[in-house]
Amino acid sequence: MTAKALLPAVRRVLGIDPGSRITGFGVIDLIGQQRHYIASGCIRTPPNAVLAERIRVIIHGLFDVIDTYQIHEAAVEQVFVNVNPAATLMLGQARGACLSALVLRDLPVAEYTALQVKKSVVGHGKAAKEQVQHMVVRMLNLSGTPQADAADALAVALAHANLSTGVIGALARSGLKIRGGRLV
Amino acid sequence: MTAKALLPAVRRVLGIDPGSRITGFGVIDLIGQQRHYIASGCIRTPPNAVLAERIRVIIHGLFDVIDTYQIHEAAVEQVFVNVNPAATLMLGQARGACLSALVLRDLPVAEYTALQVKKSVVGHGKAAKEQVQHMVVRMLNLSGTPQADAADALAVALAHANLSTGVIGALARSGLKIRGGRLV
Numbered sequence: 001m002t003a004k005a006l007l008p009a010v011r012r013v014l015g016i017d018p019g020s021r022i023t024g025f026g027v028i029d030l031i032g033q034q035r036h037y038i039a040s041g042c043i044r045t046p047p048n049a050v051l052a053e054r055i056r057v058i059i060h061g062l063f064d065v066i067d068t069y070q071i072h073e074a075a076v077e078q079v080f081v082n083v084n085p086a087a088t089l090m091l092g093q094a095r096g097a098c099l100s101a102l103v104l105r106d107l108p109v110a111e112y113t114a115l116q117v118k119k120s121v122v123g124h125g126k127a128a129k130e131q132v133q134h135m136v137v138r139m140l141n142l143s144g145t146p147q148a149d150a151a152d153a154l155a156v157a158l159a160h161a162n163l164s165t166g167v168i169g170a171l172a173r174s175g176l177k178i179r180g181g182r183l184v
Numbered sequence: 185m186t187a188k189a190l191l192p193a194v195r196r197v198l199g200i201d202p203g204s205r206i207t208g209f210g211v212i213d214l215i216g217q218q219r220h221y222i223a224s225g226c227i228r229t230p231p232n233a234v235l236a237e238r239i240r241v242i243i244h245g246l247f248d249v250i251d252t253y254q255i256h257e258a259a260v261e262q263v264f265v266n267v268n269p270a271a272t273l274m275l276g277q278a279r280g281a282c283l284s285a286l287v288l289r290d291l292p293v294a295e296y297t298a299l300q301v302k303k304s305v306v307g308h309g310k311a312a313k314e315q316v317q318h319m320v321v322r323m324l325n326l327s328g329t330p331q332a333d334a335a336d337a338l339a340v341a342l343a344h345a346n347l348s349t350g351v352i353g354a355l356a357r358s359g360l361k362i363r364g365g366r367l368v
Contacts, residue, residue: 052293055283082269092276093283099239100284109236 012038014071014107015157016062017149018079020094021045023058024149027069028140028157035161037140039069040150055097062101074102075110075160077117077152112159117152120159196222198255198291199341200246201333202263204278205229207242208333211253212324212341219345221324223253224334239281246285258286259294259344261301261336296343301336304343 010029017024026040043061045054065071076098082088102109115125121135133151136142139158146154194213201208206229211222227245229238249255260282266272286293296304302311305319317335320326323342330338 051295052283052287055280056287059284059288085266085269085272088269088272089276089279092273093280095273096239096277096280096282097284099236099277100243100281103236103240104243104288111235 011161012070012072013157013160014065014069014074014102015153015155015160016074016076016098016102017152017156018058018076018091018095018098019149020054020090021047022149023061023094023098024147024151024153025062025065026146026150026154026157027065027071028154028161030161035139035158037142037154039065040146040154041065042147042149051093055093058094058097059101062098063105066101066105066107071105071107073110073160074107075112075156075164076102077156078111078113110160110164112156112163116163117155117159120162121155195345196254196256197341197344198249198253198258198286199337199339199344200258200260200282200286201336201340202242202260202275202279202282203333204238204274205231206333207245207278207282208331208335208337209246209249210330210334210338210341211249211255212338212345214345219323219342221326221338223249224330224338225249226331226333235277239277242278242281243285246282247289250285250289250291255289255291257294257344257348258291259296259340259348260286261340262295262297294344294348296340296347300347301339301343304346305339 010031012027012029015026015028021044023043024040025043027038029036029038043058045057049057076095079091079095099109118127118132119125121127121139122131129148132155133145133148136151136154136158137145140154145151194215197212197214199210199212207227208224209227210224213220213222227242229241233241260279263275263279283293299309302316303309305323306315313332316339317329317332320335320338320342321329324338329335
């Protein structure tokens with residue numbers, strides 16, 4: 001059996017851009033070298049809500065997306081905005097909630113840095129946010145520009161599509177984990 | 185109906201000291217002013233495991249504890265070790281996984297700072313780790329000293345017992361959230 005024979009007709013990928021206030025998500029289908037837009041949006045946590053409530057909203061929001069769109073695999077951005085330690089801790093907690101939702105639905109999870117996403121989608125790591133969004137719109141033939149966090153999430157899904165095709169993608173689907181595009 | 189009438193005979197509290205490598209847990213029963221030790225221990229994540237695997241181990245470990253001991257309410261330490269941004273992000277992710285497990289089991293969640301725990305258990309906020317552990321052993325009549333993270337988790341549970349009794353405890357059990365010992 002060749003690696004190609006392992007590939008299903010369609011891989012449905014969920015990309016996530018985690019945040020404590022807004023978590024962006026983007027769903028695309030990979031059919032061979034084609035990428036098709038399925039859905040995207042934001043999960044917003046209530047302002048002034050306590051942490052447990054924010055966590056609850058993020059998890060159940062992602063459960064809804066995973067179940068509604070029957071996701072096969074997921075990719076999460078290794079966001080890292082070091083504004084201050086409290087903000088970093090808060091971002092970590094939101095990421096932890098996102099990853100919790102993914103592992104509880106038994107999805108293979110890949111992680112990519114912002115640099116990897118930019119390189120993969122635009123072609124170089126110093127691309128501006130607007131360039132990434134422009135490429136997302138172009139690669140997925142969108143009629144408008146999605147909200148910023150949703151566009152970032154779609155970029156993560158596209159990066160995963162580019163970096164995980166072939167044998168690595170097949171291994172990812174078999175349950176092995178990928179980190180930073182490398183098998184670990 | 186008075187606040188007292190709302191109190192059940194026993195409140196079973198789970199205290200948690202989150203960490204990316206070791207998450208301590210401690211279970212105690214509160215019966216009026218009495219505190220009884222039920223269980224304590226550590227959830228250890230596999231060394232060198234990818235993040236998603238660590239998250240999986242923490243969540244399922246806490247699900248086991250919650251289900252085995254039929255927990256009523258939970259208290260989590262607001263740990264904050266700012267060694268470096270990467271460590272802070274990692275700690276946040278572990279905390280996010282802990283809180284995910286608690287909210288998915290519909291437990292009321294309280295959070296306390298290390299300062300609040302020390303003040304409540306030892307009497308002043310500058311207590312050394314060993315003093316906290318000593319008081320945990322004494323207050324719960326333990327025959328030996330638990331592992332450090334388990335002892336910290338028991339201290340969080342004891343702080344919650346001290347800071348949330350009476351009306352606030354009853355409100356916590358009714359589903360309202362407490363943060364830092366204050367209703368929000």
